[in-house]
Amino acid sequence: MKGMMEAVIKTKAAPKNMEFTTVPIPEITPDQVLVQIKASGICGTDHSLYHWNEAIANSYKLQFPSIFGHEFSGVIAEVGSRVQGMNVGERVTVNPILYCGQCSYCAEGIINICDNRPFLGTDYDGGFAQYVAVRAQNIIKLPDSVSFKSGALMEPLCVAIHAVERAKPQFGETAVVVGPGAIGLLMLLVLKNMGVGKVIVTGSGVDKDRLVTAKELGADYTINIDEQDPVTAVKDLTGGRGADVIFDAAGHHSVVQQAVQMVAKHGKIAVTGLPSKASELMMTPIAMREISIIGNRAYEQKTWFQAAKMIEGGLDVEPIGTHTLPLKDWEKGMELLDKRQGLRVILQP
Structure with a gap:
């Protein structure tokens, strides 16, 4: 899918230096899907990187300009040629850990401590945008009863x-x-x-x-x-x-x-x-x-299915998403977190 999209980008390794702008829609590889984002949460990590906390920033291999955001949900907008079992229009959320699948920890299913685990929203562009490219194995389909807001809250729930x-x-x-x-x-x-x-x-x-x-x-x-x-x-x-x-x-x-x-x-x-x-x-x-x-670090792949079942079974996580703002008002979301107002701010592209 060619064209431009709205996104919030971090321009350099310094406090603040983030802006709302337009960038090209990412092109997907044959093993990826393009997700049109419907809801994206601002995590404490995003807030820390906005203010440029060196200890957290040094945990990732950031390249600039960078698009943060690793707690998001949306719909599949495009499917790579080698991807099977996924269709345009399906509602999804995303595991942002790009685990290698080859190390001894991945073999045990503990992908959270994979030896090589780049992360969507830091090492690769994430969810503070209208679209994001995601490899197919990191896609988790959302049950019909789970809202996009709950889908964006599934990562912290995990x-x-x-x-x-x-x-x-x-x-x-x-x-x-x-x-x-x-x-x-x-x-x-x-x-x-x-x-x-x-x-x-x-x-x-x-x-x-x-x-x-x-x-x-x-x-x-x-x-x-x-x-x-x-x-x-x-x-x-x-x-x-x-x-x-x-x-x-x-x-x-x-x-x-x-x-x-x-x-x-x-x-x-x-x-x-x-x-x-x-x-x-x-x-x-x-x-x-x-x-x-x-x-405890992050979550395993199975945790996502546990989270979906818990929400589908009646666990109401939506009160955790205390504020919902359009993507262009991302700075107001950061200010709310500065003041410790609310819990998760949800951005809607």
Whole structure:
């Protein structure tokens, strides 16, 4: 498909330097499909790259001009000559991890830690545009009952599902989610959906509105750590035992240190947040109390099908998409995130 499309591009490696413009519609290879984007979420990574956080930028091989955005859904607009089983007009979302399919980790199905995993929306152009070229194996078809907005929220939902699946909380246990951002609140939804006993969500003073949202989404308790000590509060809510599982969705270096104090014996700490500084941990209580620390990165391919089934089965993720804006108003979306207003901003090309 030849022609021009609207897109938001990052022009150079410096803070801001993004603009709404027109660029050529990407040409697809025989193994790709062209997706016409209907909804695209602004992730924390996109926000960090907009402000040019060096630590995050150095994790990718960015080339300029670059089109960000890795949480999106849409319809197939064109199908490559070698692609089978996909048709123009089908509703889809996209796994942005371009896993190699050849390393030992891919052979085990754990594509999230593939040895060679470039990423749509960073290493290759992504979803802040009207169209994107995607290799066919990364396409996930959307059930008819799943909206484009929910389809754009499936990527962060997959992050939450994968973390919960790796931590394996049991029925009736108590879980703490640290950090009431989009990922943390999606973890809350997944935990409540699977029958965990109590879910406690913690946040700081700037998260007051998000803690209210957590209550609305089913949190049994919320803790503002600027008003009460979270370790004492969690111990009080669990009869002195501590929480069985703690999810770090905040990405602050203090979280795991705090979690060691509030987790029960034989408990688990699941780390999804990515701190910019090192955490200092005394290993003795971790050994003596048999605490497990579990790292979680992204999702596996199967997670996408789990996410689709959960949404189709009634899991409502749409409250996480708090703002919807036309693509040309992308800068307003970044400003909302600057002010910690809302959770996910959805852009509509």
